[in-house]
Amino acid sequence: MVKLDDYQSCLVSHLEAYMSLSPNELALLAELERDEVEFDTRGCVQVRNSDAKHLFVVKRGWLFSSIESFDGYRHILQIHHPGDVIGIQNAPFEEATCDISTLDECVLCPFERQALGRIMNEQPRLGALLIAISARDQIVAHDLKRATTRYDAPGRVLLLLLVLLHRLRVTNPSMDDTMRLPLNQYDIGDTLGLTNVTVSKALRALAEDGWIAREASTITLRRIEVAKKRLEFENRYAEIDTSWFPESRGR
Amino acid sequence: MVKLDDYQSCLVSHLEAYMSLSPNELALLAELERDEVEFDTRGCVQVRNSDAKHLFVVKRGWLFSSIESFDGYRHILQIHHPGDVIGIQNAPFEEATCDISTLDECVLCPFERQALGRIMNEQPRLGALLIAISARDQIVAHDLKRATTRYDAPGRVLLLLLVLLHRLRVTNPSMDDTMRLPLNQYDIGDTLGLTNVTVSKALRALAEDGWIAREASTITLRRIEVAKKRLEFENRYAEIDTSWFPESRGR
């Protein structure tokens, strides 16, 4: 258990990138982030089929949701960053539909699933935003799925890098084209339906063709605009249409 | 424009499979289904990047959401059945993120995106259920994505058939193991990341191995329980945990 009061809430930055929040909404969000739990690198946060009592706000660190088959294969469904809420799309199910693991040292804020119902009841506008962000993440997952069936290995890897960079920029607007990548090549492979071997070769090819520059676990993207066009990349993170949201409640 | 007042609403059957609805909630739903529009077989309902003003309730017929790349490839994201609401996961975006096309003669009920906000405001419990159903469909999409990267062609096709059968049973509880399949082999391929040729061979292999029986566009599944285990199929349609939903509003 660690207290990090000096951190500005990443969740608030994430949400305020799309909509400015009222004091009441901020107060409700603060409740979600009341408890903090620290997790080690490469640790396990949630096990599939266990009782999914909690959702999590990511305060620090990267995580991923995955499913492991009985023959040992792992499929990574989604990658989570600071400012994300994990578990909204699992809300329909009592038991966790996937494993959740850390890629980093992480600080998470667990909160009860009931809180989601309370938000929808008391501050429906905030509820709509959380739902919309979760829906946006699903669209991103669709984009990656399409790449998985349509592009070769280097194309898939490059698209994933583009997606990650644009996601990070939402909560770090000052970022340039360089990012730290805590995923190893097995992780990337399990996200894109490739093996670590193919990922290694794809990264090498991307570097040789001048799409990326690598240095340890840091990656710089080059020729981003060209890459976006080639891969038909759409930045799903740019904006969220809030025009249909219910009105903010005074209290 | 066609009136079909004698139809029991499939949307209501779909929702009541998971939660019984109050008169107020039913009244709000009825408003969504006020307008009816008929579409021809293999027609276009929505074009990507057009103004996504409407969501749709499916009253009759099958549809699919897809994305077409500029090189002509089509990727099918989701298949829609009577009783579905199309467009909830696109709500965050002003412009449609995908095309929507019919597979059948369809009857749809278009409604304004604002209505979703109103439901979340006035009947948050009903809003939560609609969101939960949309989230469930995303989990199903994840299952199919996993199959796409992990299983060979016959495995993918068989999993898709299992998914479709279980979805149809939600709104037709009396169904047996036979269903009409308005998808052609190109459609199946575009859903699973295969070509029509591979789908043809996969269906043939499945029939030879006794997993399915075919007759025109009708398919009967055999040895369903064994297939479920082999493919680690989970029936996401069985139940939705409503325990966290906000309370029903008296008015």
Place this chain on the structure above:
DNA sequence: CGTAGTGTTGAGATCGATCAAGCGCTGTGG
């Protein structure tokens, strides 16, 4: 100094894509 985790490289095997030809059915027009 040994071990575990990660990344690299190469050789052979495999599954699905591609290409191509042909079949059966349906609707249309002569």
Place this chain on the structure above:
DNA sequence: CCACAGCGCTTGATCGATCTCAACACTACG
């Protein structure tokens, strides 16, 4: 009634991208 075109489906041959298997390099760490 027949000829024809279009569509969906089938089947076979060849090709290529990725997987599998295996060996090895590098680093961190005890």
